[in-house]
Amino acid sequence: MTDTFTAFVIDDADGKPRGGFRTLTREDLPDHDVLVEVSHSTVNYKDGLAVSGKGRIARKLPMVAGIDLAGTVVESRSPDWRPGDRVVVNGWGLSETQWGGYSRYQRLKPEWLTRLPDAFTPEEAMGIGTAGYTAALCVDALESWGAIRPGGKEVLVTGAAGGVGSVAVALLARRGYPVTASTGRPETHEYLAGLGATGFIDRATLLEKGPPLQKERWAGGVDSVGGQTLVTALSQTVWGGAIAACGLAGATDLPGSVFPFILRSVALLGIDSVMAPQDRRDRAWARLARDLDRDALTSMYRVEPMDKLPELADAILAGQIRGRVVVRIDG
């Protein structure tokens, strides 16, 4: 085990958060029960905000950024984990209130760790990352609600070419749902069709304000965009259908009407991956292991070295990332 290692740390710079690479030792890490050697992390939208300093993600400083990590247990004071166990961590306040994944080593609470399914390497697990795990939570919520059924009406995925959207498309298509992908990037249609999308809708169409009840089209939907897009999706959802809302890539407001809820029994299912209980996490990862095609997964992500974090953060905030970015943690 190396004595010193590199981490991406957010510090206070005259009252503003500023990120940079720092050299740490194990003594610098929090005093939690499980020491994990991190091999891979990812870049999510929230990471983009944290690394660039454009969003106040860290609620205390200094903070090691990175909301996801995958790696191997090195030391454990918990009976639940042993050296050599392969683990994945998504959320639990990593990079907000707890030190996160952009660090070769991290100490974590035992209850934050999820056992990595045998089906995945740590690199693949981070190819999925919080985005993919959240997509699985969304599909799980739609199925549990009874809103969607294989071979039934179309299921809408917004922000389809993004991280959450790509995995949602692949998971839904694999289960036999007809998937319509909403994207603002026509050049991604071939990629999305490869993941199983059978229909496409320009994201500008969903951004148009319309009547609160429109022609019933969607059995359900996974929305990572929010705002008018979510309102339009709700207004076009069939009686008894549901939209799982997990994101705000477009907007945070909900400028709509209650009519879809009270006249069509449409459900708005909120999805928070950060504090999701362990049983839902296990179910989501089991779904990913069962339904996520390996070729589809490989086509969804690329691997980048840790020193590229600043430019990757800018790219994700500018909407220039297709699918997912895995970060190799070395040093």
Ligand SMILES: NC(=O)c1ccc[n+]([C@@H]2O[C@H](COP(=O)([O-])OP(=O)(O)OC[C@H]3O[C@@H](n4cnc5c(N)ncnc54)[C@H](OP(=O)(O)O)[C@@H]3O)[C@@H](O)[C@H]2O)c1
């Ligand atoms: N609830 C949770 O626990 C949870 C977990 C993970 C992520 N999230 C949230 O989910 C959202 C998506 O995350 P992600 O990792 O998939 O991000 P991402 O890879 O950046 O994808 C977001 C996608 O949204 C679309 N988009 C971006 N700006 C838009 C705009 N102004 N109007 C309409 N569409 C727009 C784009 O899709 P197209 O290019 O296809 O148009 C983009 O690829 C983010 O808001 C993130 O914070 C929430």
